[in-house]
Every structure is written in C-alpha cells, then in structure tokens.
Amino acid sequence: MAATRVYILARDLGVKSSAIVKKCQDEGLDVKNHMTAISAGLAATIREWFSEGENVTTVETAERVDLSEVRVKRPQRTKVIEASEASEEGSDGGTVEAAVAEAEPSAETETVEEQAEGTIAAEVVETEEAEQEVQTPPAEIEAVESEPAVAEAEAAPLPDVEEEKKEEIVVLPAGPMLGKPKPARLSGPQVVRVEAPEPLDRSRPRPRPRPRRDGTVTEPLMNRDKPGTAASTADADKKRGKRHKERTHGRRKEGVEEDAAKKSKPRGRYRQRDLDERQARLSAAGGEGLRLRPSRKITSKSQREAGAGGRPRKATVSEPITVKDLSSALAVKAADIIARLMQQGIMATANQVIASDVAELVAVEFETELEIERRSSVEEEIRKEFESRERGNLTRRPVVVAMLGHVDHGKTSLLDKVRSTQVAAGEAGGITQHIGASQVTWNNKTVTFLDTPGHEAFTAMRARGANMTDIVVLVVAADDGVMPQTIEAIAHSKAAGVAIVVALNKIDLPGCDINRIYAQLAEHELTPAEWGGQTEVVKTSASTGQGIEDLLEALDYTAELMDLKADDGVPATGWVVEAKMSPQQGPVATVLIKEGQLTKGDVVLAGDTYGRVKMMKNSYGKKIKIATSSMPVEISGLNGVPQAGDRFYCLDDVNRAKDAAEEGRLRAREKSLAARTQVTMDNLFSQIEAGNVKDLNLIVRADVQGSVDVLKKYLSELSVDEIRINILQAMPGGITEGDVLLAEASNAIIIGFNVVADERAAKTAEAEGVDIRLYSVIYRITEDLKKSMVGMLEPEEQEKVLGRAVVRATFKVSRIGTVIGCFVSNGVVLKSAKARLIRNNIVVRDNLSLESLKHFKDDAREVKAGFECGIKLAGFDDLKVDDTLEFYEIVKVARTLDS
Ligand SMILES: Nc1nc2c(ncn2[C@@H]2O[C@H](COP(=O)(O)OP(=O)(O)OP(=O)(O)O)[C@@H](O)[C@H]2O)c(=O)[nH]1
Numbered sequence: 001m002a003a004t005r006v007y008i009l010a011r012d013l014g015v016k017s018s019a020i021v022k023k024c025q026d027e028g029l030d031v032k033n034h035m036t037a038i039s040a041g042l043a044a045t046i047r048e049w050f051s052e053g054e055n056v057t058t059v060e061t062a063e064r065v066d067l068s069e070v071r072v073k074r075p076q077r078t079k080v081i082e083a084s085e086a087s088e089e090g091s092d093g094g095t096v097e098a099a100v101a102e103a104e105p106s107a108e109t110e111t112v113e114e115q116a117e118g119t120i121a122a123e124v125v126e127t128e129e130a131e132q133e134v135q136t137p138p139a140e141i142e143a144v145e146s147e148p149a150v151a152e153a154e155a156a157p158l159p160d161v162e163e164e165k166k167e168e169i170v171v172l173p174a175g176p177m178l179g180k181p182k183p184a185r186l187s188g189p190q191v192v193r194v195e196a197p198e199p200l201d202r203s204r205p206r207p208r209p210r211p212r213r214d215g216t217v218t219e220p221l222m223n224r225d226k227p228g229t230a231a232s233t234a235d236a237d238k239k240r241g242k243r244h245k246e247r248t249h250g251r252r253k254e255g256v257e258e259d260a261a262k263k264s265k266p267r268g269r270y271r272q273r274d275l276d277e278r279q280a281r282l283s284a285a286g287g288e289g290l291r292l293r294p295s296r297k298i299t300s301k302s303q304r305e306a307g308a309g310g311r312p313r314k315a316t317v318s319e320p321i322t323v324k325d326l327s328s329a330l331a332v333k334a335a336d337i338i339a340r341l342m343q344q345g346i347m348a349t350a351n352q353v354i355a356s357d358v359a360e361l362v363a364v365e366f367e368t369e370l371e372i373e374r375r376s377s378v379e380e381e382i383r384k385e386f387e388s389r390e391r392g393n394l395t396r397r398p399v400v401v402a403m404l405g406h407v408d409h410g411k412t413s414l415l416d417k418v419r420s421t422q423v424a425a426g427e428a429g430g431i432t433q434h435i436g437a438s439q440v441t442w443n444n445k446t447v448t449f450l451d452t453p454g455h456e457a458f459t460a461m462r463a464r465g466a467n468m469t470d471i472v473v474l475v476v477a478a479d480d481g482v483m484p485q486t487i488e489a490i491a492h493s494k495a496a497g498v499a500i501v502v503a504l505n506k507i508d509l510p511g512c513d514i515n516r517i518y519a520q521l522a523e524h525e526l527t528p529a530e531w532g533g534q535t536e537v538v539k540t541s542a543s544t545g546q547g548i549e550d551l552l553e554a555l556d557y558t559a560e561l562m563d564l565k566a567d568d569g570v571p572a573t574g575w576v577v578e579a580k581m582s583p584q585q586g587p588v589a590t591v592l593i594k595e596g597q598l599t600k601g602d603v604v605l606a607g608d609t610y611g612r613v614k615m616m617k618n619s620y621g622k623k624i625k626i627a628t629s630s631m632p633v634e635i636s637g638l639n640g641v642p643q644a645g646d647r648f649y650c651l652d653d654v655n656r657a658k659d660a661a662e663e664g665r666l667r668a669r670e671k672s673l674a675a676r677t678q679v680t681m682d683n684l685f686s687q688i689e690a691g692n693v694k695d696l697n698l699i700v701r702a703d704v705q706g707s708v709d710v711l712k713k714y715l716s717e718l719s720v721d722e723i724r725i726n727i728l729q730a731m732p733g734g735i736t737e738g739d740v741l742l743a744e745a746s747n748a749i750i751i752g753f754n755v756v757a758d759e760r761a762a763k764t765a766e767a768e769g770v771d772i773r774l775y776s777v778i779y780r781i782t783e784d785l786k787k788s789m790v791g792m793l794e795p796e797e798q799e800k801v802l803g804r805a806v807v808r809a810t811f812k813v814s815r816i817g818t819v820i821g822c823f824v825s826n827g828v829v830l831k832s833a834k835a836r837l838i839r840n841n842i843v844v845r846d847n848l849s850l851e852s853l854k855h856f857k858d859d860a861r862e863v864k865a866g867f868e869c870g871i872k873l874a875g876f877d878d879l880k881v882d883d884t885l886e887f888y889e890i891v892k893v894a895r896t897l898d899s
Pocket residue numbers: 405406407408409410411412413414505506507508509540541542543544
C-alpha cells in the first residue's frame with residue numbers, strides 16, 4: 001500500500017483531519033497537520049484507531065478517540081452486526097469482517113429488482129467451525145454508525161432487523177481493516193460474513209430459484225444436498241415493510257443455527273471460483289444483452305447455440321459488418337476482435353466495417369460458425385435479372401480482341417494498320433477516333449478491338465470483374481522474339497482464361513529466325529499450329545500490310561470455335577471501357593456492349609452513375625441512334641464519370657437507376673474502408689483453413705533464368721492435396737507494377753529472389769495489400785512457404801526499407817577503397833543501416849554495412865532525401881555510377897518472414 005496523507009485518510013474514514021493529527025500527536029507521533037504524509041503502516045494503525053469496536057492489533061497509549069465527535073459526515077445510519085468476542089478470537093475462520101457483499105450468483109436477477117426497491121437485506125452467518133471451536137457468547141448488540149467502507153450500503157439503507165429482543169443489530173469489524181473495502185460491483189442483499197467459509201470441494205451447486213417476495217422459506221444455496229438441515233426464513237420487516245432474508249450455512253449446529261437465523265443470513269467472503277464464474281456469466285450476459293438489442297444485424301437467439309465459454313457456436317450477421325456487430329454476434333469483446341484483426345495486419349476501430357471474409361476468419365478463431373447475410377444490392381439484383389432474362393433471337397456477335405505484347409513489337413502499328421485497311425476500304429467512312437475501342441468490318445465479319453495500353457491495364461480491368469476480351473492477339477516481333485513483356489502478357493492472358501492468337505509481326509524484316517520464335521512460344525505452351533500445336537500464329541507486317549487479312553480471318557475462325565452468341569433485341573448491358581469529363585459534353589463514357597441494344601434516350605446505370613443517353617457515337621466519331629452487341633460506343637448524358645471496368649445496364653426506370661447508383665456510391669465508400677484480405681504468407685494458413693485458398697498463386701522473379709528454373713522446380717514440388725501451388729509467372733528481372741497488378745487480380749504472392757521491387761511496384765503492393773517476399777537463399781523460400789501453409793510461421797525479423805540513393809560518382813582512394821558520391825533519391829540513409837547494391841533492378845550484393853557516411857565533409861548519422869552524401873561501404877568497392885543503394889534495417893515483427 002502506498003503512503004498517503006492525513007486528509008486523504010480522514011476523508012476515507014469520514015473523520016476530521018484534526019482528530020487524526022491530534023490522536024497521532026497524543027500517541028507521540030510526528031504528525032504536524034492534515035498535509036503530513038503518513039506511511040502505509042501508520043495509515044493502517046490510524047484506521048484501526050478510528051474504526052468501530054475493539055482493536056486487535058494496534059497499541060494505544062493515549063485516550064481512545066470518541067468517534068461520535070470526530071465524524072464529519074453522517075449521510076445515513078446503517079446497522080451492522082457486532083460479532084461475538086469469541087468469534088474474533090477464533091481462527092481465521094472466526095474473524096468477523098464487515099464488507100459490502102457482491103450479490104450471490106444465484107441472486108443476480110433478484111438483485112436488480114431489490115436494488116430498484118431500495119431494499120438491501122443484511123445477512124449474518126456464523127460458520128460451524130467457529131461455533132465448534134469457540135463457545136460463542138450471545139452477540140452483544142448495539143447500534144453503531146457504519147464504517148465509511150460501507151458507503152454502498154449507505155446509499156440504500158439496511159432495513160432494521162426484527163430481533164427477538166427488539167434490539168438493533170450491530171456488527172463491528174473484528175480484524176484490522178487495512179484498506180477501504182471496494183464497493184460491490186452489483187449491489188444486492190447486504191451480506192455479512194462472520195467467518196470465512198470452509199473450503200468447498202464439491203462442485204458448485206446450481207443457482208436456486210429466487211425466493212418469493214412474501215418471505216417463503218427457501219433452501220440455502222450452499223445446502224442443497226441436505227435439504228431440511230438448514231432453515232432459511234425471510235421476514236418481512238414490519239416497520240419499514242421491507243424484506244429481510246436469512247440464510248444459514250449447511251453445516252451449522254441446530255441451536256446456533258436457530259439463533260443466527262433469527263438475526264442474520266449467511267454471508268461469505270467470495271471465493272475466487274465464485275468470482276470467476278460470476279465474471280464469465282456476466283460477460284456472457286453482456287454479449288447476450290447486446291445481442292438482444294434490437295438490431296438488424298443479429299438474428300434470433302435460436303440460431304445460436306451456446307458454445308465454449310458461453311459463446312455461440314453459430315451466429316449470423318448482415319453486411320456491412322462492423323467490428324461492433326461482430327463483437328455482438330460472437331459475444332466477444334470488441335477489443336478482442338480488434339486484437340485478432342491486428343494479428344492479421346488489419347487496423348480497425350469498433351465502428352469500422354470489415355470485409356466479410358475477414359469477419360469469417362475472426363469468427364473461426366473464436367470457434368463460431370459465422371453466417372453472413374449478404375444483402376444483395378440493387379445493382380446485384382439488376383445483374384441477376386439481366387443474367388436470367390429470356391433471350392430469344394441469338395445471333396453471332398463480333399469477337400472482342402485485345403492486343404498485348406512486348407514494347408515496340410508493333411501493337412499500335414498493327415492495330416492502326418487493321419483499322420486503316422478497313423478505312424481505306426471505305427467501309428466505315430471515317431478516321432478512327434481514340435475512344436478506347438474500335439470495330440473493324442470486312443467481308444461481313446466484324447471484330448472489336450480494345451486499345452489496351454498494356455497487360456497491366458488488361459489485368460486491372462479484369463481485377464474489376466470486366467472480362468471483356470474474348471481473344472488476345474499476342475504481338476511478337478519476328479526480329480526480337482519472345483521477350484519479358486511477352487511472357488508477362490502470356491501469363492496475364494492465361495490467368496484471364498482467354499484464347500491467344502499470335503501475330504508474328506515485322507515479318508518484312510530480313511533475317512528473322514522464325515523457328516527460334518516458334519520454339520520460344522512452344523516453351524510457353526503456345527505451340528504453333530504449324531508445329532502441330534493449338535495456337536494460331538499469323539505472320540504480319542504492320543509496315544507492308546502483309547497478313548492483316550489473315551489475322552482477321554484467324555480471329556474470326558477462333559471466334560467461331562468459341563460460338564459467341566448474343567440477342568440484339570434485349571436491353572443492353574456491358575462495360576465501361578474508359579470515361580472522362582469533357583468540357584463541352586460533361587461526363588463521356590466509352591462503353592462496350594456485351595449484349596443487347598442501346599438506343600439514344602435510354603436510361604443507363606453505369607457503376608455509380610446514371611442518366612439518359614443524350615448522344616451516342618461509334619468509334620469513327622459518327623453519331624448513331626442504335627448500338628448492338630460487342631459494339632463500342634461513346635455516350636454522354638451520365639450524371640458522373642464512371643470508372644473503367646464498371647458494368648452498365650440499360651434500364652426502364654430512371655428511379656431504379658438512381659437508387660442503384662446511390663447505393664453503389666455508399667457501398668464503394670464502405671468497401672474502401674473495409675480491410676483487405678489479399679492472401680499473404682502470414683494469413684495463408686487461416687485462409688486455407690477457411691477454405692478461401694485452394695490454389696496458392698505465386699509470381700516469381702529472380703536475378704537470372706537459372707534461379708527462375710530452380711525456383712519453379714522447387715516451388716512446384718510444394719503442392720499438397722489441400723493446396724496446389726500455381727506459378728502464374730516466373731521470370732528473371734526486378735518486380736514490376738505489372739507483377740503486382742497480376743498478383744492483386746489473381747490473389748497471388750510475389751516471391752523475389754535476389755531482386756527488389758521498383759518503387760512503383762512497391763507502392764502499389766502496399767496500397768493493394770499484395771505480399772512481396774524477398775529472399776536471397778532459396779531454401780528459405782520453400783521453408784517459409786511450407787511453414788505458412790501449415791500455420792507455423794513464427795515471429796521473425798523483417799527488413800524495413802529506409803531509402804534509396806543513386807551513385808553519382810566514384811572515387812578510388814588509396815588504402816581506403818572506393819568512396820561514392822550519392823544522391824539520396826528517397827527516404828533516408830542511416831549510418832547504422834544495412835545496404836544492398838542494385839544494378840538494373842538486380843541485387844548485386846546484399847547485407848553491406850556503411851563504414852562511413854558523410855554530408856559534405858562532416859560525418860553524419862543520417863542524410864535525408866534530396867541531399868547528397870559520401871559513402872564508404874565496409875569491405876566492398878565494386879561500385880559504378882548509376883548503381884542504386886537501397887538502405888534498410890532489420891526490425892522484429894510478429895509473424896513475418898523476410899531474412
Ligand atoms: N519493319 C517493321 N516495323 C514495324 C512493324 N510494326 C511496327 N514497326 C515499327 O516498330 C516500332 C514500334 O511500333 P509500335 O506500333 O509503336 O509498337 P508498340 O508495340 O505499339 O509499342 P508500345 O506502344 O511502345 O508498346 C515503330 O517504329 C514501328 O514503325 C512492322 O511490321 N515492320
């Protein structure tokens with residue numbers, strides 16, 4: 001107990017400070033005034049001096065204090081019962097203690113009512129032990145004022161106890177009261193224990209039905225096994241009309257029992273077990289209480305059977321799910337849920353909406369099966385209606401094609417050539433407008449081309465659910481062959497599940513080794529039809545126009561195999577290809593009609609926007625009134641700018657479109673607030689357990705092709721029955737933004753071996769929650785994956801990237817080595833940091849230390865972005881101008897991996 005001051009103690013005891021000062025001085029103690037600090041021991045002594053009744057431990061030489069004189073406040077008088085001297089002198093069990101009781105567990109419900117009535121019964125129990133050991137003299141009864149410690153009782157005064165002798169019952173504290181008893185958390189019947197209960201080994205009896213208010217005799221709680229051995233009575237207080245209850249201990253001797261029963265009820269010091277049980281019940285009750293609150297989130301009680309710890313085995317919540325909702329449904333404190341979310345790397349507040357899959361994962365951890373009522377949005381209802389609508393007149397629709405390939409292999413030129421060929425043929429009557437897509441018609445065959453500015457955009461659209469493309473034309477320059485971005489494009493196309501037609505472009509150039517390219521294609525499972533494979537390879541030249549018609553024919557042929565059919569009579573639906581705000585026309589969107597007919601004046605819902613089609617143009621800028629399946633058209637009239645990849649629907653009812661758009665806006669906001677659950681090594685196991693992950697998609701980047709091959713081999717061998725390893729892409733080179741987008745769209749983890757992510761990739765990965773794992777030892781990759789697959793990933797050290805610097809100059813200094821002049825391009829360089837040397841996105845050397853760091857001529861501890869610095873790396877001199885140094889430090893983070 002800490003030291004206190006006189007006035008604080010006086011306040012606690014409800015006496016005047018001056019009285020304490022005087023008493024202390026009388027006793028020869030150096031207590032000057034009310035501010036004097038007093039030790040815990042002295043405070044305990046003073047408490048005894050100023051407590052009612054006999055002191056058993058303290059010595060007084062001066063006169064006893066007359067408490068009636070020194071009291072400062074008497075809000076209400078209470079009656080307590082003075083225990084017999086014999087009890088006081090007895091063993092521990094004979095100690096009398098007055099304290100405010102917490103309600104017995106069984107009396108919880110009645111407690112509330114009793115409190116409401118302002119009635120609190122006083123109960124006294126004497127244990128058998130005390131009576132056996134000590135011949136208890138009749139209790140001396142006198143009225144005294146209650147201790148301030150019984151303040152709780154003061155608030156609700158105890159009723160007078162009807163005594164045979166009509167005397168008021170008083171209890172004096174028999175032992176030292178070293179501290180102020182804590183107020184009861186639940187006020188209820190005031191129970192005074194005369195002695196400590198004996199240990200009770202048998203299991204705790206179940207709560208008895210609450211006693212009736214008319215004073216019906218009830219069986220004592222502790223004596224259920226021996227009915228009739230203890231009598232309990234509840235006497236109506238005639239004076240005040242309030243109830244008084246009596247309980248006795250089961251093993252009490254008959255005579256004493258009767259005596260005690262007249263004046264008291266059993267009262268016990270609470271065993272830890274009682275308290276624990278009560279606590280468990282209360283916390284369960286709290287959850288139940290919350291659940292019972294009228295709420296749209298929670299379903300009926302019948303759906304929840306109680307599981308371990310009083311938690312439901314099954315619970316149901318409706319979307320959107322906040323942490324609070326989940327807490328109520330699972331009967332778990334919101335703080336515990338927040339803690340679990342943090343373990344998954346998700347920071348959330350109680351009112352924050354969390355993703356449904358995250359909620360499911362949390363529920364699994366609390367052993368509750370969570371059923372999520374997915375409230376379908378207006379847009380979803382519309383989508384369902386569109387998907388299930390009757391379609392009659394099915395005709396072949398034009399195929400939708402995207403051109404992908406390595407930079408400069410001729411995608412744009414080829415597309416332009418296709419279009420110009422058609423324009424030259426005079427079929428469209430205009431120059432191609434850059435609206436994001438165009439249609440080419442020849443020999444009554446039509447192909448729709450999407451202008452995808454690379455496979456990243458292609459995948460970004462797919463990530464938004466816009467699988468617009470039927471066929472990808474993979475453009476490969478005949479003089480260059482399959483290049484890194486060609487491989488990426490193949491991976492993206494395969495991940496999207498679209499057919500691939502290869503355009504072997506620049507065939508006009510001399511010296512092309514076609515067989516080499518065929519071999520490369522075969523390596524990537526695109527064996528050309530000429531070689532007996534399934535892939536159409538068309539030799540084209542955007543310069544000469546050679547093979548353009550063949551390409552169109554090949555596309556048409558492939559499309560025919562795909563049997564693309566649509567009904568041009570139904571209201572149109574499709575996707576937004578691109579959209580912008582035009583200064584003249586307002587929001588303008590290019591939409592690709594998946595199926596149906598769009599007419600000028602139609603009501604359109606496009607993502608979170610809606611409106612009537614004011615004006616419609618085809619890809620040649622010609623105003624049209626009707627557009628049909630697979631046609632790209634530019635429309636104006638929407639109330640906002642939708643996003644590329646949004647679905648659009650042609651509706652009858654403008655109000656419905658408005659409702660859906662507004663709801664969409666709200667949902668988008670909630671979604672953006674909801675935590676993401678991209679699969680990571682940290683959450684892999686829980687995601688596997690929750691059934692969210694069956695295929696583990698990986699994207700592998702390594703420094704050299706040799707490493708790529710080894711990694712592919714080792715990683716593929718990790719596949720087990722429960723989870724199949726699926727390597728979406730494995731290539732040499734640094735991690736690019738395209739990799740991150742592919743990982744995001746395909747829920748993949750990126751593994752980097754001796755490479756790093758470029759800045760854009762790192763930023764996107766962080767924003768999208770994509771897990772990038774960097775390694776320099778191959779076995780660590782497989783080890784970590786194995787561990788994360790079985791949920792055994794242990795807390796480890798993780799590197800934290802601090803910043804980067806570019807080498808601007810190198811200086812060879814004799815006997816020192818190479819000193820470099822650097823420009824800190826971002827972050828910060830710390831003298832204590834580790835560094836890795838990156839050349840062309842490949843890690844040349846890792847785990848380097850800084851021997852010295854200088855800012856101008858001064859030694860520096862850190863140099864920030866935008867400044868130049870001089871660095872000497874410890875034991876490493878092979879540095880070149882334009883090399884990049886990445887600085888990092890190792891931090892301990894729970895459940896992370898990187899070495
Ligand atoms: N000789 C020859 N040159 C071509 C052919 N196709 C394209 N080129 C040239 O290759 C260069 C790149 O062509 P682009 O059409 O810009 O290539 P791209 O794939 O669209 O390039 P990015 O848009 O940068 O990805 C241009 O100089 C074209 O003139 C072809 O068939 N033969």
